[in-house]
Structure formats: C-alpha cells, structure tokens
Amino acid sequence: MDYSKFFAKIANRRQPNLIRRMAEDYIHNPSAISFASGMPNAQTFPFKEVNVTCKDESHIKLKDRNLDDALQYGPTKGYLPLVAKWKELQKKWHNPKFENWDVHFTSGSQDGISKMFDMLIDVRDPVMVQIPTYSATLGALLPLLPEFIGIEQDQDGIIPEQIYQNCKKRLETNKPMPKFLYVNPIGANPTGTVLPEERKKEIYELAEKYDFLILEDDAYYFLHFMDDQPTSFLSIDTDGRVIRFDSFSKIFSAGLRLGAVTAHKDILGTLSLHFQCSNLQPSSLSQILIYKLFESWSDEKYEQHFKGIQKFYRERRDIMIRSLTKHLTGLAEWSTPKAGMFVWLKITALEDVYDVVMKKCINQGLFVITGHAFNSDPTQKNQNMRICYSHVTEEEIEKGLSVLSNIIKEEIASRTNKK
Known part of the structure; x- marks a missing residue:
C-alpha cells in the first residue's frame, strides 16, 4: 500500500535525526566506542535505587544497569524489551492480518494522535471524525484547518451510512476523498458507545472501497461492560490501513504518560521523524516500570x-x-x-x-x-x-x-x- 499520498507536506519535509540514528545503532553494538551521543553520565545522577511495591505486594526494583537505562535517553520508538513485549501482546489481543506492522511508544496516546494529525493533514484536507468527540482531539485537529466531516453517533456508535453517503457524494462531485476516519470504537468519549462488530466490518469495507485510513483511538479497550471483549479494527485489517492508538492511562497509570501506536512500518517510520525532533522519546523510567510489570505477570494475571x-x-x-x-x-x-x-x-x-x-x-x-x-x-x-x-x-x-x-x-x- 502506498502511504505517501496520505502524508502532509510537512511530513515529507522532515529529515532523520542523525544523532538519534547513531545512538540507536550504538544500542545494538554496545562494545563499540561512541563519541557521538551527548548522553549524560549516569554516575552524576542522584538516584541510587527505585523501588515500587504493587498492590499484590510484588516489588519492582530498579538498580545498577536497569536504573541507568531508566534514567537515560533511549530509542525513539521505545525501550526495546518493551517494544518486543508489546508486539507479543498485540499479536495475542489483535493478531494483525497484514505484514510489516510494528509499534511505536509515545508520551501518552494523545501525543501520538496529535503528531499523527500533523503528519496527515494539510490545510483543507477532508477528514471524517466521530461527533461528538474528545475535546483534546478537536484541539489538536482543528488548528490544522482540515475540511471537517462530522460522522454522527447513535446508541451503537458512529453510523456507517453517513460515511457511505459522504464518500459517495464526494466521488460523484469529483471532490477530494477523506484521508481518514477518526473513531473511538470502544467507550467513545463522551458518549460511551461501543461499535458492534458488524458495524466495524461495514466501516472497514467502506475504507477499502473509498481508500481512507482508520485512526482507531481505543483508550477504553479494556474498560468495557460487555460479556465478551469487543474486536478491534486492527484485528480485521488486511491492508494495513488501520492506525491503532493504545493508552496505559486507564489500566496502569495516567501519570506515567505512556501510549503506543500500532501500524504499518512505513507509517511509523514517518511518524518517528517527528518524535526525533520533538520529545525524542517517551519516558524511559515509565517504560521500564511497565515492562517489569509485564515481565512478572502471567496471562491469568x-x-x-x-x-x-x-x-x-x-x-x-x-x-x-x-x-x-x-x-x-x-x-x-x-x-x-x-x-x-x-x-x-x-x-x-x-x-x-x-x-x-x-x-x-x-x-x-x-x-x-x-x-x-x-x-x-x-x-x-x-x-x-x-x-x-x-x-x-x-x-x-x-x-x-x-x-x-x-x-x-x-x-x-x-x-x-x-x-
């Protein structure tokens, strides 16, 4: 799939950060001598240990090399053991059907969403957004001056017929097609709706037919009140047109400010260029705490x-x-x-x-x-x-x-x- 047609002009102007690239290459070759990265020496940091006691009385202790990693710069896409673990969990929970997918950690899911908007939207680009929608999403989206196409909700979430009618009319009148649909499929904020599986399939078929991306902002994926876990758009994606945003705020801690994006590698590669020149990476300490928790938990836990x-x-x-x-x-x-x-x-x-x-x-x-x-x-x-x-x-x-x-x-x- 050619993603370049979806990218905004600014995304195509971004260049790789050579220092970041060399630092990440060094991680894979720790025996090398590096004069390249401006990494502060961990010996100068005032922290000796970080000890966290969980509610089940288990303990997470960071010291020596683990603590150094937690207090130091790390890879832009995320702490590599956590990246591997999160990919394992995404495969378990969603089992993406397309090849070459990957994950990229962010400083909260909203960080990834706002950067994705920057990456995809030029002025007057048409985009479809569930209405009503989360105020911070609107705050990130509207200053980019897109053509805003609101997709209304009923008790089961956004209405596929409205997507169809909008796209059909635009095609008939030779107007540009929407670049993407933004949606909360589970626990839509603020309405609390959950999209039924048949609607997800219908919407995905429309995305294939009219060639738009689906931005799946799914912060409430595990915070549902259904008998069975609702399926995700990522789990039915065969083309690589779903960009999924996960949040750790609702299930572990909002203050850790950690989120993750799952998408095709070509999308994440372009997204990463923005991170390389802005916040560089998510918090290493937050990532390692989450990784240590994951490492200690069984499927039953x-x-x-x-x-x-x-x-x-x-x-x-x-x-x-x-x-x-x-x-x-x-x-x-x-x-x-x-x-x-x-x-x-x-x-x-x-x-x-x-x-x-x-x-x-x-x-x-x-x-x-x-x-x-x-x-x-x-x-x-x-x-x-x-x-x-x-x-x-x-x-x-x-x-x-x-x-x-x-x-x-x-x-x-x-x-x-x-x-």
Whole structure:
C-alpha cells in the first residue's frame, strides 16, 4: 500500500535525526566506542535505587544497569524489551492480518494522535471524525484547518451510512476523498458507545472501497461492560490501513504518560521523524516500570487485572445510572454507557446548557462538562453535558445529581417566567 499520498507536506519535509540514528545503532553494538551521543553520565545522577511495591505486594526494583537505562535517553520508538513485549501482546489481543506492522511508544496516546494529525493533514484536507468527540482531539485537529466531516453517533456508535453517503457524494462531485476516519470504537468519549462488530466490518469495507485510513483511538479497550471483549479494527485489517492508538492511562497509570501506536512500518517510520525532533522519546523510567510489570505477570494475571477494572467501573456506572433515574427523569435523556467513564446527558427542556454549566453549576460547587467542548463549532447551541463517574463516591454522585436537578428545574422555571 502506498502511504505517501496520505502524508502532509510537512511530513515529507522532515529529515532523520542523525544523532538519534547513531545512538540507536550504538544500542545494538554496545562494545563499540561512541563519541557521538551527548548522553549524560549516569554516575552524576542522584538516584541510587527505585523501588515500587504493587498492590499484590510484588516489588519492582530498579538498580545498577536497569536504573541507568531508566534514567537515560533511549530509542525513539521505545525501550526495546518493551517494544518486543508489546508486539507479543498485540499479536495475542489483535493478531494483525497484514505484514510489516510494528509499534511505536509515545508520551501518552494523545501525543501520538496529535503528531499523527500533523503528519496527515494539510490545510483543507477532508477528514471524517466521530461527533461528538474528545475535546483534546478537536484541539489538536482543528488548528490544522482540515475540511471537517462530522460522522454522527447513535446508541451503537458512529453510523456507517453517513460515511457511505459522504464518500459517495464526494466521488460523484469529483471532490477530494477523506484521508481518514477518526473513531473511538470502544467507550467513545463522551458518549460511551461501543461499535458492534458488524458495524466495524461495514466501516472497514467502506475504507477499502473509498481508500481512507482508520485512526482507531481505543483508550477504553479494556474498560468495557460487555460479556465478551469487543474486536478491534486492527484485528480485521488486511491492508494495513488501520492506525491503532493504545493508552496505559486507564489500566496502569495516567501519570506515567505512556501510549503506543500500532501500524504499518512505513507509517511509523514517518511518524518517528517527528518524535526525533520533538520529545525524542517517551519516558524511559515509565517504560521500564511497565515492562517489569509485564515481565512478572502471567496471562491469568492480565485477565484478573482487566476484569477488576471492568468490575470497578461497571459498579460506578450502575450507581450513576440509578441516581440519574432518581433525580433527572423527565429533565434529561441518556443511554447507559457500554464502556468508558462517562454518561452523555441531553437536557431536554433547555435549548442550550452553556450558562447553566459555566455559571450556575460552578457557583454551587458542581463541575460538569458542557457539550460545547465536544463540538467542532462550540458556538452552536448544545443541550448536552458529560458527567464522569470514575473518581466520585456514591455519596458525591447522589449529592451532585440532586444539585444538578435543582439547578435545571430553577432554570426551566426562570425561563418560563420570562415568557
């Protein structure tokens, strides 16, 4: 597959960082003498050991060579033992069907996504994006001035028919075809939808027919509430047109700032040129901590950990839904999320919720996110709110939704009186 047609002009102007390349060659030949890399001497660092105790009372200890590696510059694509382990896990979980795929670690998945946008988008390039969508994604995307094609969602996620109609019309009118589709297939942020497998297959067939890439941003892959693990776009990709973004934030630690991109080597090679001249690499310390954890876990331990995460958030979701039913029935509409951390509310009696959220809620000590944050045009009226159940207690959920109910009722009464 020829990927060059998808790359932006700036991506084609990037040149390899020779210092980075020589440093990575040296890693494979440690007996050589290197005057090339400006690596600080680890003997000057003030750290002697790093000890981490896990909740199961297992320990990770970094000292001597492991600690030196954790505190030092490393390869742009990632700590090589972790790269090998992550490829093993991607094959186990997704089993990509195309050849020459690889992985590249990033400083959080959002880092990889924003750099991928830079790599693919020239001004006025058409791109398809699920709407509503995560505000940071919009923040990275919109300044590049693409032609934004919103693909709406129903209770099962983005609607394939809208992709088909958009592409069909563009082909008939001789307009440029979209370069890619950006989508959260599992736990779409903010709606909590999960794309059924039949929709994924239908969307992939459209990608083949109209020749666009699929940017699979799947931060909530393991944070779902389904009976069986939903399949990924990567697992059905036969052409190498899926670019998958994984996050460690929801399953290990958000503060470690570690993510990974899985795609064809030609895509990752071009992406790596951007990393070589920006943040150079993800944190070595974060990568080695994750690798040591992976190294010590069995398949059963992975399964136990992920099931524990799902149980925790499913219980929080159920508490939130019960409290919503108690306090907001008749005031709002919502669907029970199938994955993720959020409920997407529609306040049916109000045309727009911006002032309610930004003034009245905040003034009463309640923070929610207005739906405007998830819209490519935040000036449009919006009836939606995103509420998060991941880190609030049952008592806070009950109190917060009671406050929200009263605020909405007062706003409805106020607007009625003005009429």
